[in-house]
Amino acid sequence: MSFDVFLNFNGDCRAALSFYSEVFQTGEPVGLMTYGQNPYGCAEADKERILYASLPIFGHNIMFSDCPSGEPYAKGSNIALTLGTDNADEIRRIFAALSEGGEVHMPLDKTFFSELYGMVKDRFDITWQFSLTSFQPTATAFSTLARERYSVRSFSSKPIEGEKLAAILEAGRIAPTACNYQPQRIKIFTEEDFAKLDRCSPCRFGAPTVLLVCYDSSISAKRSTIDGKEIGEIDASIVTTHLMFAAAEQGLGSCWVAHFDPARLTELFALPENIVPIALLPIGYAAQDAKPAAMHTNKNKLEDILI
Numbered sequence: 001m002s003f004d005v006f007l008n009f010n011g012d013c014r015a016a017l018s019f020y021s022e023v024f025q026t027g028e029p030v031g032l033m034t035y036g037q038n039p040y041g042c043a044e045a046d047k048e049r050i051l052y053a054s055l056p057i058f059g060h061n062i063m064f065s066d067c068p069s070g071e072p073y074a075k076g077s078n079i080a081l082t083l084g085t086d087n088a089d090e091i092r093r094i095f096a097a098l099s100e101g102g103e104v105h106m107p108l109d110k111t112f113f114s115e116l117y118g119m120v121k122d123r124f125d126i127t128w129q130f131s132l133t134s135f136q137p138t139a140t141a142f143s144t145l146a147r148e149r150y151s152v153r154s155f156s157s158k159p160i161e162g163e164k165l166a167a168i169l170e171a172g173r174i175a176p177t178a179c180n181y182q183p184q185r186i187k188i189f190t191e192e193d194f195a196k197l198d199r200c201s202p203c204r205f206g207a208p209t210v211l212l213v214c215y216d217s218s219i220s221a222k223r224s225t226i227d228g229k230e231i232g233e234i235d236a237s238i239v240t241t242h243l244m245f246a247a248a249e250q251g252l253g254s255c256w257v258a259h260f261d262p263a264r265l266t267e268l269f270a271l272p273e274n275i276v277p278i279a280l281l282p283i284g285y286a287a288q289d290a291k292p293a294a295m296h297t298n299k300n301k302l303e304d305i306l307i
Ligand SMILES: Cc1cc2nc3c(=O)[nH]c(=O)nc-3n(C[C@H](O)[C@H](O)[C@H](O)COP(=O)(O)O)c2cc1C
Pocket: 149, 150, 151, 152, 153, 203, 255, 256, 257, 258, 259, 260, 292, 293, 295, 296, 297
């Protein structure tokens, strides 16, 4: 459980961070994110405002942020007491109690950074924030995802919400790549592309969105001092795996598709020569009749794969 202080600013958070980091000799702010970097998007005027950063001051994690422009802001009331716990029931109970006679600024809900987050100003004008801390995927959560994910080959036409797609793409952005050259390039295909896409692969399965994962061969790593092996394909495969599991985490289905005609895809979508297509990933909500193929459960025993 954590109990922290959250300082709120009105556009001068960056200056405050620089001031306090110098005064307390904390080094660079930790986890700095601007409104412009948040996956939900923001107003143009807020792009450079700080959404979150923290400074370790005397061993305490002091959190900082700017409020969105145009929001009521009074100097002196810019501190929020911030409670992090992995007990959702406790958050709900305390939040409800503080809300009585107070003012709920953000009702408890899932956000891109917490499974359960809320902000309330209580009857004494004290602002509180609550965040469920146990939402970070744990080893157990991953093993569950790894076991439960299967290749979905029948999708509902329901579109993917923008924030879910953003979370999936973010997982592709941060994937590891050889030498961190980050050669991955992702093309998002939607409705208007499907006539052409369906000429390149029979494996769209009715998905409302298809990602094409490529690598840029002009920047990908090569094992040049040994055998010249191209590593871009490995990078793109790792990225595709990240995307696949991020989709599963968002409650969406996907199917890795290698069965496509890369030359036709390159021609129809005018991909530059250095962009090498590796995988198609249809993504969407699984149709009601979707179920794992027999191949899903037909796995080797551990002793068969250990050499
Ligand atoms: C590199 C790769 C290429 C694949 N290509 C296709 C494909 O072209 N079409 C398809 O229907 N499934 C494709 N799959 C899905 C596999 O058939 C599937 O992952 C495998 O049978 C295990 O089933 P599961 O994903 O349900 O566990 C591909 C999977 C991988 C990893």
